[in-house]
Amino acid sequence: MNKFFLTTPIYYPNARPHVGSAYTTIVCDVIARYKRMCGYDVAFLTGTDEHGEKLQRAAESAGMLPGEFVAEKRELFKGLWRTLGISEYRFVHTSQNPAHRASVQWMIRQAYKAGYIEKKKYEGRYCVSDERYISDGAEPANCDVCGRPAELISEENYFFKLSAFQEPLLAHYAEHPEFVQPDYRRNEVVSFVKGGLRDISVSRKRIKWGIPWPGDEEQVVYVWYDALTSYLTGIDFEGDRRSEDFDKYWPADVHMIGKDIIRFHAVYWPAFLMAAGLPLPKTIFAHGWIYYEQDKMSKSKGNVVYPEPIVAALDSFGAPGNDALRYYLLREAPFGQDTSFSYEGLIQRYNSDLANGLGNLASRVLAMVQQYFEGCVPQPSPGHVDSPANTLRSVARPNIWAVAGNQEAREPGQYNDLKFSDAAQTIWRLISHVDTYLVQRKPWALAKNPDQKQELADVLYDACEALRVILVLAHPVMPNATAQIWAKMGQKTLLGEQQIDCLDWGQLAPGTALGPLVGVFPRLERATALAKLDEFAEADRNRDKPKEAQKSVETNKTPESAPAAAPETRVPSPESRTSVPESRVTNPEPSKISIEDFVKVEMRSGEVKAAERVPGANKLLKLMVDIGAEVRQVVAGIAEYYEPEKLVGMKVVVVTNLQPRKLRGVESNGMIVAASVEPEGRPVLVTFKEDVPNGTRLK
Numbered sequence: 001m002n003k004f005f006l007t008t009p010i011y012y013p014n015a016r017p018h019v020g021s022a023y024t025t026i027v028c029d030v031i032a033r034y035k036r037m038c039g040y041d042v043a044f045l046t047g048t049d050e051h052g053e054k055l056q057r058a059a060e061s062a063g064m065l066p067g068e069f070v071a072e073k074r075e076l077f078k079g080l081w082r083t084l085g086i087s088e089y090r091f092v093h094t095s096q097n098p099a100h101r102a103s104v105q106w107m108i109r110q111a112y113k114a115g116y117i118e119k120k121k122y123e124g125r126y127c128v129s130d131e132r133y134i135s136d137g138a139e140p141a142n143c144d145v146c147g148r149p150a151e152l153i154s155e156e157n158y159f160f161k162l163s164a165f166q167e168p169l170l171a172h173y174a175e176h177p178e179f180v181q182p183d184y185r186r187n188e189v190v191s192f193v194k195g196g197l198r199d200i201s202v203s204r205k206r207i208k209w210g211i212p213w214p215g216d217e218e219q220v221v222y223v224w225y226d227a228l229t230s231y232l233t234g235i236d237f238e239g240d241r242r243s244e245d246f247d248k249y250w251p252a253d254v255h256m257i258g259k260d261i262i263r264f265h266a267v268y269w270p271a272f273l274m275a276a277g278l279p280l281p282k283t284i285f286a287h288g289w290i291y292y293e294q295d296k297m298s299k300s301k302g303n304v305v306y307p308e309p310i311v312a313a314l315d316s317f318g319a320p321g322n323d324a325l326r327y328y329l330l331r332e333a334p335f336g337q338d339t340s341f342s343y344e345g346l347i348q349r350y351n352s353d354l355a356n357g358l359g360n361l362a363s364r365v366l367a368m369v370q371q372y373f374e375g376c377v378p379q380p381s382p383g384h385v386d387s388p389a390n391t392l393r394s395v396a397r398p399n400i401w402a403v404a405g406n407q408e409a410r411e412p413g414q415y416n417d418l419k420f421s422d423a424a425q426t427i428w429r430l431i432s433h434v435d436t437y438l439v440q441r442k443p444w445a446l447a448k449n450p451d452q453k454q455e456l457a458d459v460l461y462d463a464c465e466a467l468r469v470i471l472v473l474a475h476p477v478m479p480n481a482t483a484q485i486w487a488k489m490g491q492k493t494l495l496g497e498q499q500i501d502c503l504d505w506g507q508l509a510p511g512t513a514l515g516p517l518v519g520v521f522p523r524l525e526r527a528t529a530l531a532k533l534d535e536f537a538e539a540d541r542n543r544d545k546p547k548e549a550q551k552s553v554e555t556n557k558t559p560e561s562a563p564a565a566a567p568e569t570r571v572p573s574p575e576s577r578t579s580v581p582e583s584r585v586t587n588p589e590p591s592k593i594s595i596e597d598f599v600k601v602e603m604r605s606g607e608v609k610a611a612e613r614v615p616g617a618n619k620l621l622k623l624m625v626d627i628g629a630e631v632r633q634v635v636a637g638i639a640e641y642y643e644p645e646k647l648v649g650m651k652v653v654v655v656t657n658l659q660p661r662k663l664r665g666v667e668s669n670g671m672i673v674a675a676s677v678e679p680e681g682r683p684v685l686v687t688f689k690e691d692v693p694n695g696t697r698l699k
């Protein structure tokens, strides 16, 4: 099986992730899903970049130890990935991680042994926010990345001889034009390197929150050396101790990053790898930024957009909020370029493409099959499906190849070329072809004449087949909604397991019985939806405030009660901890929750596919539950009351957005909902009286 290794940058957990930080992860998820659907063994890595002065200061102002602070914030990222439907990923974090420490120290030792590191005195301007040395000497200077004034520092540091890599790097860019993408970014990098490379300081004396420099405990490793090495740790690299996964997955196929961090990835990282004698990644792709209504998002301007309230607001209308957001972000601009986020644009795109486009097509076609063929995909006339005269077939096939690639012609498709907006446009062109086809062939008129029953069957078979093809093609971008419609089409296989690069016309089995019909993309009334988005965003902002305030109050009271972890420094700055008026931190009605709180709990219908006892645990069963978009492993404490064999096939309710946790060493990724019957708390599993497709949300 071919492997594919792709990474997001590892995020600074100094604040909660916003739409901009979610963007790279969504993009990588689309690629990971697409590659899996092409049969690749995919390793998809993301994580958090937890060391350095920026984090140390953020923890200080929150009145926390850096280790506690980053561990708490790390969870916000994982929570958001769940909300956004991010599929199976590996998560690497850089602090309190012995394997990562070993990797980083190994990288340094290799470079040192090869003569690329030396100790020198440094005096100059340094940007704390970007962790960058800006200029030598005391002259005031601003950071060339963020524009903020750089601080004057003076210390004795270890330097990496980046200058020695100028020629090797230029040679690599020339021999491997795919190394930096898009081309215009490669040109920027090449001209930067041609301009001359200065040696860079790769250790810090003033900072304690970092990985100790091997052999010199007074210094810590420069945070970018540390962070970039996480791409190795994330696939179980541990310096001298190599792992199977490292041998299998390295070098990375794609490091997906934002344009602001291209130099670190396209200049520093390959130089660090060359110095350690390791192969270089294949491609570094730098995408553009998401702006808010043309403006850069910034906390101080108060225009930062967070994904959670958007998803919850759309969910509250019965729309799949996460898919809608994913689709909007990928559809709006050609991938690579900057794009602007607006609530107005989101609603417009949702209504035009999802409610009126895919949603309307799916409900019309399936309702007609229900009405005219008793809910079973009709049998087309002999020879019809593959006939060159079949209009939809002749439109659909080139569109399939354009999106997913053509194996025979060895042409990569738009997904493979990371042209997500083009892929969406191709798919939606196909949707509008099907709409036009239905208008021309008028199945509702054919249905009135029994002599035209076979023609009606041909038309509706084609429409169903087109819908099936569209769902497979759109799945990487909108995994949840497509899986729901897939279930309504009566498909029993998992949509994510369809072989997208072998997709062709005519693979739908006639006679397939449809599942129950329910609308997926309700149309949104513009003003109401905008008001709801505002309301949820406001509630989200307000919820954050008291929490932050509460934290300062608590930490102010008991700073010593926090557990001390070995490599961390305590942060003695009580003056930075502000006390907060009582009224801001108390919840007026602690026993009631708002609807926004309730919609945070994602419960879905599922079907138990397999069940077995957890060895050595009397009370635990390990269940594999099909929740529509995926099969989840859930561990439930019901072994004393349920025989595993009897559970297979049972419909259950799963809480799908809980943090995964391990029970007796077995990962549980969700919770099965059960009544707890007194007096002994006997669990009685919740199930359904009527048939409900797997993955249906409970509200």
Ligand code: MSP
Residues within 6 Å of the ligand: 008, 009, 010, 011, 012, 019, 020, 021, 023, 024, 049, 227, 228, 256, 257, 258, 259, 260, 261, 288, 289, 290, 291, 297
């Ligand atoms: N920790 C470093 C990366 C180390 S990788 C070895 C870092 N972290 S970050 O949290 O500041 O940024 C992470 C990613 O989010 C970057 O790729 C950055 O470009 C991206 N984005 C942050 N804001 C963004 C937008 N508004 N729009 C799109 N992406 C943006 O840099």
